[in-house]
Amino acid sequence: MPDDSRLTALRELEKKVLWLAAWTIHHANHVRESADGLKVGGHQASSASLATIMTALYFHVLRPEDRVAVKPHASPIYHAIQYLLGGQSREKLEGFRGYKGAQSYPSRTKDADDVDFSTGSVGLGVAQTLFSSLVQDYVRAHGWGLDRPEGRMIALVGDAELDEGNIFEAILEGWKQGLRNCWWIIDYNRQSLDAVIREGLWARYEALFRDFGWDVVILKYGSLLEAAFREPGGERLRQWIADCPNQLYSALVFQGGAAWRRRLNDDIGDQGDVTRLIDARSDAELARLMTNLAGHDLPSLLDAFGRIDHDRPTCFICYTVKGYGLPFAGHKDNHAGLMTPAQMESLRIAMEVRPGHEWDRFEGLSLPPKQLQTFLDEVPFRARTRRRPAAPVAVPDELAVTIQPVMSTQTGFGSVLNELARQTSQLAARVVTASPDVTVSTNLGPWVNRRGLFARQALADTFKSERIPSTFTWEFSPKGQHIELGIAEMNLFILLSALGLSHAINGERLLPIGTLYDPFIARGLDALNYACYQDARFILVATPSGISLAPEGGAHQSIGTPLIGIAQDGLAAFEPAFVDELSVILAFALAYIQKEGDGDASERNWLRDETGGSVYLRLSTRPIEQIKRPMGAELRQAIIDGAYWLRRPGPNCQVVVAYTGAIAPEAIQAVGLMAEDRRDIGLLAVTSADRLNAGWTAASRARERGLIHASSHIERLLAEVPSHCGIVTVLDGHPATLAWLGAVRGHRVRPLGVEHFGQTGEIRDLYRHYGIDSNAIVAAAQSIAPGRPIRHLRAVDLG
Numbered sequence: 001m002p003d004d005s006r007l008t009a010l011r012e013l014e015k016k017v018l019w020l021a022a023w024t025i026h027h028a029n030h031v032r033e034s035a036d037g038l039k040v041g042g043h044q045a046s047s048a049s050l051a052t053i054m055t056a057l058y059f060h061v062l063r064p065e066d067r068v069a070v071k072p073h074a075s076p077i078y079h080a081i082q083y084l085l086g087g088q089s090r091e092k093l094e095g096f097r098g099y100k101g102a103q104s105y106p107s108r109t110k111d112a113d114d115v116d117f118s119t120g121s122v123g124l125g126v127a128q129t130l131f132s133s134l135v136q137d138y139v140r141a142h143g144w145g146l147d148r149p150e151g152r153m154i155a156l157v158g159d160a161e162l163d164e165g166n167i168f169e170a171i172l173e174g175w176k177q178g179l180r181n182c183w184w185i186i187d188y189n190r191q192s193l194d195a196v197i198r199e200g201l202w203a204r205y206e207a208l209f210r211d212f213g214w215d216v217v218i219l220k221y222g223s224l225l226e227a228a229f230r231e232p233g234g235e236r237l238r239q240w241i242a243d244c245p246n247q248l249y250s251a252l253v254f255q256g257g258a259a260w261r262r263r264l265n266d267d268i269g270d271q272g273d274v275t276r277l278i279d280a281r282s283d284a285e286l287a288r289l290m291t292n293l294a295g296h297d298l299p300s301l302l303d304a305f306g307r308i309d310h311d312r313p314t315c316f317i318c319y320t321v322k323g324y325g326l327p328f329a330g331h332k333d334n335h336a337g338l339m340t341p342a343q344m345e346s347l348r349i350a351m352e353v354r355p356g357h358e359w360d361r362f363e364g365l366s367l368p369p370k371q372l373q374t375f376l377d378e379v380p381f382r383a384r385t386r387r388r389p390a391a392p393v394a395v396p397d398e399l400a401v402t403i404q405p406v407m408s409t410q411t412g413f414g415s416v417l418n419e420l421a422r423q424t425s426q427l428a429a430r431v432v433t434a435s436p437d438v439t440v441s442t443n444l445g446p447w448v449n450r451r452g453l454f455a456r457q458a459l460a461d462t463f464k465s466e467r468i469p470s471t472f473t474w475e476f477s478p479k480g481q482h483i484e485l486g487i488a489e490m491n492l493f494i495l496l497s498a499l500g501l502s503h504a505i506n507g508e509r510l511l512p513i514g515t516l517y518d519p520f521i522a523r524g525l526d527a528l529n530y531a532c533y534q535d536a537r538f539i540l541v542a543t544p545s546g547i548s549l550a551p552e553g554g555a556h557q558s559i560g561t562p563l564i565g566i567a568q569d570g571l572a573a574f575e576p577a578f579v580d581e582l583s584v585i586l587a588f589a590l591a592y593i594q595k596e597g598d599g600d601a602s603e604r605n606w607l608r609d610e611t612g613g614s615v616y617l618r619l620s621t622r623p624i625e626q627i628k629r630p631m632g633a634e635l636r637q638a639i640i641d642g643a644y645w646l647r648r649p650g651p652n653c654q655v656v657v658a659y660t661g662a663i664a665p666e667a668i669q670a671v672g673l674m675a676e677d678r679r680d681i682g683l684l685a686v687t688s689a690d691r692l693n694a695g696w697t698a699a700s701r702a703r704e705r706g707l708i709h710a711s712s713h714i715e716r717l718l719a720e721v722p723s724h725c726g727i728v729t730v731l732d733g734h735p736a737t738l739a740w741l742g743a744v745r746g747h748r749v750r751p752l753g754v755e756h757f758g759q760t761g762e763i764r765d766l767y768r769h770y771g772i773d774s775n776a777i778v779a780a781a782q783s784i785a786p787g788r789p790i791r792h793l794r795a796v797d798l799g
């Protein structure tokens with residue numbers, strides 16, 4: 001426990017934090033001019049709920065190495081704390097929720113005040129702390145960063161936030177992985193967005209967390225209430241409050257002292273001692289007493305946090321009041337409530353803040369500013385260094401791979417990783433793979449055989465020790481480089497998010513590669529989006545994909561994922577057809593995920609390659625005939641830029657076939673079938689619709705800004721194609737993925753792809769059924785590219 005003078009300073013800061021957060025929100029809504037006539041909002045109630053807990057943490061409990069995910073709606077409290085610590089500017093606070101101002105929800109990338117983890121979609125930041133703790137263990141077990149102390153990964157969790165399924169998925173995974181150094185602090189204000197939550201949830205939470213190996217600390221009553229309980233009649237009061245339903249408690253909090261008195265007198269007022277206990281207090285004192293929950297009581301909080309002297313995961317259930325200290329405290333509708341200017345004025349007076357001094361750091365506090373400043377200067381958390389740069393790991397242009405005459409990109413992926421696993425390079429050492437129970441079926445097996453699975457405690461493969469033949473060794477050790485997860489894809493994405501921030505969180509760079517089945521990207525899409533939003537860096541290998549997984553069945557065919565690849569910001573998507581392309585793309589990806597420049601787009605392809613990002617590879621289990629060819633620098637670059645001519649169109653070209661991915665043999669065959677009747681056909685291999693599209697858009701914008709010579713890769717490729725020429729696009733995915741190619745230079749396009757799914761069968765059957773086989777390509781070409789009838793089309797059965 002801190003001494004009295006520290007406690008006094010902390011109380012002053014608690015008051016200041018509450019004021020600054022409320023004022024920041026008020027300023028954004030009532031002082032700053034809004035051009036839209038919209039209220040900016042800002043969750044005054046939700047943030048007040050955490051004012052005390054965050055004061056205790058940031059000004060006393062946190063150590064420099066600790067990392068925190070702040071519940072989204074407590075963002076104004078976080079910014080206020082950083083403002084007091086000198087890490088946030090007044091200008092940003094004045095711009096709260098505005099363009100380039102302090103962010104609505106804490107943001108690693110957009111906020112200037114050293115946010116550890118972004119939050120926003122409830123549930124995700126919480127799970128992120130759990131996985132970050134596992135990543136910290138991974139890093140240290142590999143012998144990195146041992147010169148620094150271990151940090152605690154802390155989440156400030158809303159009670160309604162605990163309804164999110166991803167949290168439960170994470171808790172189970174954490175138990176499996178031997179989670180340590182993780183604190184979840186639940187803001188148990190018994191309110192969600194809409195209303196007051198169900199009774200007794202704390203008991204469910206307690207049982208749940210204990211079941212999964214967590215310590216649970218319940219912080220219910222503050223020191224004032226505890227003292228009152230020790231008075232004569234106090235036990236009766238304790239019983240009353242323990243039995244008080246959440247709704248009634250909230251309503252009384254909102255109504256205040258007189259209502260408390262009335263209700264208490266009605267319920268237990270005729271019982272001697274307790275009557276005296278109530279009567280001895282004024283209305284204001286009674287209201288203060290009855291709302292003195294431990295989550296708003298600094299001594300209780302400091303004591304509880306200070307007692308933790310172990311690294312077991314710990315859940316604190318802190319009773320709080322939503323809107324504590326503000327006029328709408330406890331009101332069930334207060335979630336988006338904003339104080340009126342009159343209410344704000346009353347708060348200003350109560351806080352002893354002079355008009356015009358609303359932003360002054362120590363205004364209205366009773367301790368001398370110098371003393372407060374000294375206190376702030378010595379806050380332990382302040383000693384932390386901001387994100388440390390982790391040196392990049394060198395990556396060659398191409399990765400070794402043995403290419404068989406016929407193979408799939410998925411097999412190629414396994415082979416590239418197998419070759420990498422044989423090396424002793426830094427590159428191989430920093431790669432860490434993860435998969436949600438599909439390690440073997442996504443072809444990570446050979447890598448895992450060589451590099452082993454990660455666990456803090458070694459665990460032998462009993463099948464191996466019993467000499468039972470098996471293709472895969474399943475041995476866990478602290479040196480292992482594969483993290484095996486349970487099936488839940490959400491966990492994969494949040495783990496990738498944590499691994500992909502290791503350079504910033506642990507100062508140690510990891511090169512994470514996660515594998516899953518392509519259709520299940522949808523399972524974890526919000527977590528993927530979250531990972532990208534906070535600029536985590538990883539490679540996602542999704543396989544199998546599309547209808548090409550054929551006999552796997554109709555339920556798992558993915559149609560829309562190529563569009564996700566295009567649309568997801570921060571994620572460069574590739575879909576190679578051939579294994580030599582894959583090896584080039586993987587090498588690019590390993591370097592790309594390490595780039596941190598903030599330079600402009602390159603004038604060559606109009607992509608922000610120096611800024612970097614994450615990478616998504618959509619792969620296939622379909623074995624296809626490989627092309628034997630030398631990999632020159634030009635081809636390599638084109639593969640990375642997104643497309644190259646597999647067959648260059650001639651000057652009399654009437655039709656171009658542009659394809660992506662596993663459908664390559666059909667495209668090649670179609671071009672062969674048409675060759676006699678259509679001249680100079682072009683065959684465009686598209687390795688990344690996403691990067692082609694991004695480059696085209698960026699170059700167009702640059703031209704509109706006056707850079708008239710800006711030109712993107714796809715514009716240069718299609719410049720060779722006569723304008724009367726038609727383009728048939730085809731992929732095993734949604735046709736819209738490539739349909740836009742026609743807009744680049746005004747060519748007519750017939751986009752082929754998959755719009756329906758669910759049919760099982762052989763690849764041949766399915767391609768025919770969904771209209772992406774070579775016949776369909778030929779038919780589409782005939783319909784858009786004028787000329788004599790195509791002979792082979794007449795000969796083929798379109799079934």
Ligand SMILES: Cc1ncc(C[n+]2csc(CCOP(=O)(O)OP(=O)(O)O)c2C)c(N)n1
Pocket residue numbers: 045046047049072073120121122123157158159160161162187189191192193194322335
């Ligand atoms: C995934 C997701 N769903 C819905 C929302 C909208 N939302 C924001 S806050 C909130 C309820 C928050 O309640 P709680 O976590 O108890 O925090 P409190 O407001 O009580 O502080 C909801 C539903 C969201 N941000 N994210």
Ligand SMILES: [Mg+2]
Pocket residue numbers: 158159160187188189190191192322
């Ligand atoms: Mg709540």
